[in-house]
Amino acid sequence: MEKLLCGIDLGGTKLSAGLISAEGCIIDKEVVYDHVTKSEDEVVEQITGMVRQLIARNDLKESDLMAVGVGFPGHIRYRDGITITTSNLEGFKNYPLRKALEKNFSIPVLVDNDANAQALSEYKFGAGRGYDSMIFLTISTGIGAGIILNNKLYRGVTGTAGEFGHTIVKPGSGLMCTCGNEGCLMACACGRALPHLFREKKEKGFETKLTIPPDFDYSRVDGKLLKEGIDIGDPVSVSVMNDCADIIGIGLYNIFQVFNPPLIVLGGGLLCWGDGYFNRIRRKFYELARDMIFDKIEIVESVTGADAGLIGAAALILE
């Protein structure tokens, strides 16, 4: 029997473990949400238990798995498998995640950043199939990315390469990022930026068709609320969406100038805003890149969907 892959998607909301075929199909999976209340060591035991359960209920042995791949929602010191920081989970500051999991398994364990895992999922099984290089950008609450060059993830010295979200594109804009800097891509154009952007439009006198009480807590503005607004043609929502799209368009243009890649794949929650959003990103990109495109560059939406993190974590094994 061909060995299976085991992927773990350790997210800020959801922890998934899955058995994945070498072709990227999910054979079985387990999902929990209570990991967010646990300590790092307890999460490691929880992951171990989930994998053992998957093995048992599919009549497998641990040696039927090639390895365990883990996607982590934050910085990883890749060569050591040590987490550095995460803004999505309690703890996990300098935690030896790989070593802790290795103690529980007789098969290899790989740990990487979740955006890298998603990039690999897209590259092996999605829009990136057939390309040797691509840039993957995920736009959700934050902005993550994975860089694939010559058929391999490019990670840099520490393992933190690809932080396009923290590149500065609007210094002096007053838009502050969680990293403490001003004008990062993430400060201007992801889920975290929406409360500020929405309020700013309102204060500039834009009318909203959404029901916003006078004492509205703007921190509740998220991608989902904006989607409602966009769907009913709310001027505030549409204007915020357009501003975000234009900044992402600048981000893609910068990626193009730096990497001259054949493909950029966009994923993440804010893609739910639909064609108006995606097309505006592309329009801004082409407006800037114009006659500087000498070979075709494709800008497409990711295709691997909701389980990209899980499949990508497994795909780390195939890299």
Add this chain to the structure above:
Amino acid sequence: MEKLLCGIDLGGTKLSAGLISAEGCIIDKEVVYDHVTKSEDEVVEQITGMVRQLIARNDLKESDLMAVGVGFPGHIRYRDGITITTSNLEGFKNYPLRKALEKNFSIPVLVDNDANAQALSEYKFGAGRGYDSMIFLTISTGIGAGIILNNKLYRGVTGTAGEFGHTIVKPGSGLMCTCGNEGCLMACACGRALPHLFREKKEKGFETKLTIPPDFDYSRVDGKLLKEGIDIGDPVSVSVMNDCADIIGIGLYNIFQVFNPPLIVLGGGLLCWGDGYFNRIRRKFYELARDMIFDKIEIVESVTGADAGLIGAAALILE
């Protein structure tokens, strides 16, 4: 006898041809300036003549050379050796430079962008020795760069990767780049930006200690004039220098977030502004990167000097 390298640095002002040892030492060289008045085909014949002369006067045969490497001051379609565009020479739009030179030689010919060649020079023989990856940024009239990852130049699909100069860092600033976009790194912080930046400071009421006649042609403001101003503590010059340094600092920070490299090497004419400039660039970088540096990153000045282009063109052969 160990074979020699032959490098050609085809610049906007100067055309140099050199015989270079495998250790990066110049054995003999030829320099001309009248190539700027010639057609593409004539430049090819001129290069050929210079190489033949070098061969003859050093009692060599063509077969004593490993290959001819050419650094070109503009975009190159790398796989075909066809020039795309250059703003530094007349003509050379879609010119098959490699093929034209190959007709005149029995040894291989390599053609690449001059910043890539300089990056390689620094990597093989300068500040990059011992590193497997580095980013080279040259700040002169324009801004060029070369990306070395895992011991190889990274060129992208066309061969135009590394155009950090055209990444947008100040949209809406009114600072226009030669590419037509607003707020590119090059529009804000290289030689071409100086006339605008200098005039703007003057108009804001900064006093200058430089002798500026009332009908002064601001297009004459260049790195050299600013150096004079900096050396006498001229407020306009120092302020322009500081603004340029801060923007380059943002550029380096963006490079750091994207590549997580162990080394960034800075070269180019504006480095003549001295320690005040270089230290301000570094200060801005560290101010932004702060606690996000998890492994050492070196930011250093290039060491290969005035002949970096020539030596780098030869180094293309060793890549």
